Amino acid sequence: MILSVTNLSKSFAGVKALNNVQLTVQTGEVHALMGENGAGKSTFMKILIGLLQPDAGEIIFDGKPLHHSNVNEMLERGISMIHQELLTVPELTVAQNIFLGREPRRWGIIDERKLNEQATQLLTQLGVDLRPDVCMKYLSVAERQLVDIAKALSNKARVIIMDEPTSALSDKEVATLFTIIRDLQRQGVAIIYISHKMEEIFTLADTITVLRDGQFIATRPASEFTAQSLIAMMVGRELGDLFPPSHAQLGPEVLRVEGLTQPGKFSDITFSVRAGEVLGLAGLMGAGRTEVARAIFGLDPYARGTVYFNGQPVTVRSPQEAIALGMGFVGEDRKGSGFVPGMSVKHNLTLASLEQFARRGLVAEGAETAAATQLVKDLNIKTAGLNQHVVYLSGGNQQKVVIGKVLQSAPSLIILDEPTRGIDVGAKAEIYKLINDLTAKGIAILLISSELPELLGLSNRIVVLAKGKQTAVLLGEEATQETIMHHAMQTESPLSQL
Amino acid sequence: MNNVIDTPTKPVGQTTYQTQIRKLGQYGILVAFILICLGLSVISPKFLTVQNLMIIVMQVSINALLAFGVTFVIITGGIDLSIGSIVAVAGVVAASFAHPDTYPVIVPLALALATGVAFGALNGFVITRSKVPPFIVTLGTMTILRGLALILSKGRPISNLSDTFSFLGGGKILGVPNLIIVLVIAFIVCTIVLRKTVSGRYMYAVGGNEQAARASGIRVGKVKMQVYILSGGLAALAGVLLTSRISTGQPNAGAGFELDAIAAAIIGGTSTSGGTGTMTGTLIGALLIGVISNGLDLLNVSSYYQQVVMGVIIIGAVILDSINQKTN
Numbered sequence: 001m002i003l004s005v006t007n008l009s010k011s012f013a014g015v016k017a018l019n020n021v022q023l024t025v026q027t028g029e030v031h032a033l034m035g036e037n038g039a040g041k042s043t044f045m046k047i048l049i050g051l052l053q054p055d056a057g058e059i060i061f062d063g064k065p066l067h068h069s070n071v072n073e074m075l076e077r078g079i080s081m082i083h084q085e086l087l088t089v090p091e092l093t094v095a096q097n098i099f100l101g102r103e104p105r106r107w108g109i110i111d112e113r114k115l116n117e118q119a120t121q122l123l124t125q126l127g128v129d130l131r132p133d134v135c136m137k138y139l140s141v142a143e144r145q146l147v148d149i150a151k152a153l154s155n156k157a158r159v160i161i162m163d164e165p166t167s168a169l170s171d172k173e174v175a176t177l178f179t180i181i182r183d184l185q186r187q188g189v190a191i192i193y194i195s196h197k198m199e200e201i202f203t204l205a206d207t208i209t210v211l212r213d214g215q216f217i218a219t220r221p222a223s224e225f226t227a228q229s230l231i232a233m234m235v236g237r238e239l240g241d242l243f244p245p246s247h248a249q250l251g252p253e254v255l256r257v258e259g260l261t262q263p264g265k266f267s268d269i270t271f272s273v274r275a276g277e278v279l280g281l282a283g284l285m286g287a288g289r290t291e292v293a294r295a296i297f298g299l300d301p302y303a304r305g306t307v308y309f310n311g312q313p314v315t316v317r318s319p320q321e322a323i324a325l326g327m328g329f330v331g332e333d334r335k336g337s338g339f340v341p342g343m344s345v346k347h348n349l350t351l352a353s354l355e356q357f358a359r360r361g362l363v364a365e366g367a368e369t370a371a372a373t374q375l376v377k378d379l380n381i382k383t384a385g386l387n388q389h390v391v392y393l394s395g396g397n398q399q400k401v402v403i404g405k406v407l408q409s410a411p412s413l414i415i416l417d418e419p420t421r422g423i424d425v426g427a428k429a430e431i432y433k434l435i436n437d438l439t440a441k442g443i444a445i446l447l448i449s450s451e452l453p454e455l456l457g458l459s460n461r462i463v464v465l466a467k468g469k470q471t472a473v474l475l476g477e478e479a480t481q482e483t484i485m486h487h488a489m490q491t492e493s494p495l496s497q498l
Numbered sequence: 499m500n501n502v503i504d505t506p507t508k509p510v511g512q513t514t515y516q517t518q519i520r521k522l523g524q525y526g527i528l529v530a531f532i533l534i535c536l537g538l539s540v541i542s543p544k545f546l547t548v549q550n551l552m553i554i555v556m557q558v559s560i561n562a563l564l565a566f567g568v569t570f571v572i573i574t575g576g577i578d579l580s581i582g583s584i585v586a587v588a589g590v591v592a593a594s595f596a597h598p599d600t601y602p603v604i605v606p607l608a609l610a611l612a613t614g615v616a617f618g619a620l621n622g623f624v625i626t627r628s629k630v631p632p633f634i635v636t637l638g639t640m641t642i643l644r645g646l647a648l649i650l651s652k653g654r655p656i657s658n659l660s661d662t663f664s665f666l667g668g669g670k671i672l673g674v675p676n677l678i679i680v681l682v683i684a685f686i687v688c689t690i691v692l693r694k695t696v697s698g699r700y701m702y703a704v705g706g707n708e709q710a711a712r713a714s715g716i717r718v719g720k721v722k723m724q725v726y727i728l729s730g731g732l733a734a735l736a737g738v739l740l741t742s743r744i745s746t747g748q749p750n751a752g753a754g755f756e757l758d759a760i761a762a763a764i765i766g767g768t769s770t771s772g773g774t775g776t777m778t779g780t781l782i783g784a785l786l787i788g789v790i791s792n793g794l795d796l797l798n799v800s801s802y803y804q805q806v807v808m809g810v811i812i813i814g815a816v817i818l819d820s821i822n823q824k825t826n
Contacts, residue, residue, distance in 0.1 A: 299713065320715035329713060337709035342773045343702060351703055352714035358696045405714065 002027045002158055002190050003048075003079075008057030010043055017043040021057070021216045023209055025159060030181060030191045032205035032222065034234055036424040037394050040214040041194055045161050048192075049081045050074035062158065080152035081161040088136050088144055095119035095132035098151045122150045126180055142173035149180065153189075160184065161192045166200060167422055170285035178204060196424060197451070198227045212236055235426050242429055243457030248439035250460070251275030253311065254413050255327075255444060257296060260305035265291040266468040269305070273413065273444040278435065280459030281448045282484045288468040289448045290332055293415045296446075297329040298322045310412070323352060328406030332418040332448070334395070338402040341391035345383050346372040348390050348401050353409040375404040380430060396427025403434065414438065417448040432458060452481045464488050526818055527767060527779065531786045538793040545796055552675060558788035559681040560585075560736045562781060564759035565766075566688045567732035569780045570725040572763055573692070575705040575772025576632035578726060580621060581733035581759060583643035585752030588614050588737030590647045593656035593747025596663035603662045610738045611731060617643060618730020622723035640756070647749040656747035667742030677739060684732065689777040697724055705772030761808070762787055765815040786811070 003025040010018040018040045025031045035041050046052040048059070050071040059066040061077055069077075088097050095116045096103075104114040119132035128146045136144060145165060152160050162181075166174045181191055181204060195201060201208065201222070208225055210217040210233045217233055225233075256272035266288035273279040281289045295302040298316035306313050309325050316322045319329070331337045339348045349372045350357060357368040372386050379400045383393055390401055399419060406414055416435070420428045435445060435458055449455045455462060462479045464472040464487040472487035539546035564581050571578045592610035595601050617639065624635045669676050692698040700721045703711040712718050736755075741747050766783030768775030787808065794804045 318715075318717075319713055320717060323715040331713055333709075337707070337713045340703050340706035340710050340773070342706045347699060347702070351699075351711070351716070354696050354699055361695045361697065362690075363694055363696060363699060409715075 004060040006058045009055050017214050019214045025190045028185045028188045029206040030193055030204045032193045032201045032208045035211035036234055036426055039211040075155050078156055078158035080155050080157040082148045090137035093133050093135055094147050097136050098154050122154055126150055141168040159190045163194045231425050246436050248276035250277050251442055256308040258306045260302055262302040269470050271463045273446055275442045275444050276439045278445040278447050278459045280455040280462035282455055282462050283465035283488050287465040289465055290417055293417055323409050326412040328411035328414040330402050330406055330416045339390045344387045346386040349375050349404045352405050379404050396423040413444045415446045527782055531782050542796040554788045554792045556675055556677045558784050559677040560740050561758050562681055562784040563684055563732050563736040564755055565762035565780045565784050567729035568759045569763045569768050569775050570728045572768050573701050573705045573775045574725050578729045579636040579756050580639040582752040582755035583640045584614050584617055584730055584733035585737035586647035586749055587643050588734035589741035589751050590651045590747045590749055592738045592741050596659045598660040611734045614730040614734020615727050618727040622726035626719040626722050651749040659745050664742050664745045667739035692777055761812050
């Protein structure tokens, strides 16, 4: 046993974030920490790495109790965290990032040679092929994450906390990460793993601890759980069928793209979506799914091909033209391009349709408030009020605000790019239900998702892309995780499939 | 629909508390302003006289007009350093057409405003088309326009202006100085533009998250054009009023005014990172600067020390603001 936490409690302004939480982590195990957003996982981890002080409880690390510690002390004792939003300095090199704050010195001057040597050693130990003198900004997200792990190892970490480490990784990179996690395990490092992705949990975890509403619910071997029982324990109730059957009537064709091509990104993409239909767009990361969607919506240009909207050929050069035609776009980068964090729920909801409420340039506040109130009700957005800033909402509710914003401009087609990324299972189920409601109203949906169960559960048909090329259109029975993956990897060289 | 997830609709506990703190933060500068006014009226009996208060508001009005314009710009995440030079160019243009018995007074006024709007549009055009940061672009136009003012006036002050022109910034209507009337009207109009119009909403959106604004179908370039045009137009108005009040077109007028205007906006709670700010805050910021320099004058404090005090206040206001942000 490397880490033992008993009766840990923490309150913020009288609200209990953690209440008598327990956790026991064995040396060299992968211990999954599960819970919905708001269950207290983040607070718990912040306490473990010394960012927050607990109100009560005991933490025993490596046989010794830990009291009122800070981040540096925790790092020295051997607890490191790989953050969801990676904290690295883009202008510094790999080696400089790994040893940031602990640079080897000679007479007060940084010993660059030793720095690079030690970094190389660590990277080799991880089995990562990265040059230590490359500037961080040239690395992919996956590579930056590996540097973060190397940094944890350089601290002689005994426990590494990983918070949603795969959220921005391609399938290949995930495989690499998993191999590294297995290696770390063999070296006796314990991993506390936080993820919303069930498949990962059941692939990796030895033990699972479930938190709900700040309470400790259970710790059990992973083998005693099924996905269904785990979800039930996390949300405290049975969710029923995540993907209820759709009763939508398929109507006329809303969108058709023919031979859409943008050199270097995608080529010869041809598909169509009918009213009331969900068309899934599958593919590995970098296959060009998002790029196709952005081109259709006028966010990026395309070189060749034709887009038909409601039967008419159209040229969409900007998002405002797309919105005017009747398209809506919910992007994959919710924080970056979905909402304005410092604006209220109301103002975000009406942002794409403000002209509806304008009379001679002035905003008619009564009508605006009424529309926003209706959306909050329809989408079940949990907020303290219409004037609440969106930055304070949970991820799921932020996403609902973004979808509500798109709905208010009454689109006949909505493009959803990774609509459930990083949101918890309860909120996911609500988004799925919402998609069903939309198709029932005759709205066409173009759905991009990296989560295959989600794509399979919601889509009428699935278009598969690989390296910018369309490799398959799968219907009904044809579409399975295996067929999708097969087509998604089709243009890979035969060697890499072995 | 049997799959409704009925999660209890609990309001997020801390939020009302947070909004209260946020509001307090906004009032913080108002509270400071009132305290300073009270303090000054106790120390100096001259402070709280109608005459002195009129003087303060008149002194403040030019800076406030500039500050209103630059508040629009800063809310979108930009900056406008050229407004001091626009004051000079607009003043010189107005003065050139304001000699007695030449043109009706509307001509210099309209030409000066058109000049300000044109150079504001130029700023906006270069910024939206070239992707050069606004700081650099307006630093450039600041120098260019200062040169232009000197060229147009051949480096000499333009005097001998008509009485009707001098009335614009120097006169009174029903005992109220015109400067104060213009200030009040400009404040009301700017507040309405920012709080009540679609354009105003878009300014906050562009400053708060430009990518999200773009994806929402907002013409980001158009919004930026608008704020630089507003800023240029208001600076030209300030230039006309200043020229009229001193009855001289000065090519060196307005040097450094841009910094006072930016200071007023920042003291009033406008964040230089964009997305937040109010006209009321900016007005209070401008008044605070005016009251403090007036108060220090009354107390016979040297103007050298006044600058030191002003600098401390600017930094203090921003620290206050960031403390408020952290409590949130």
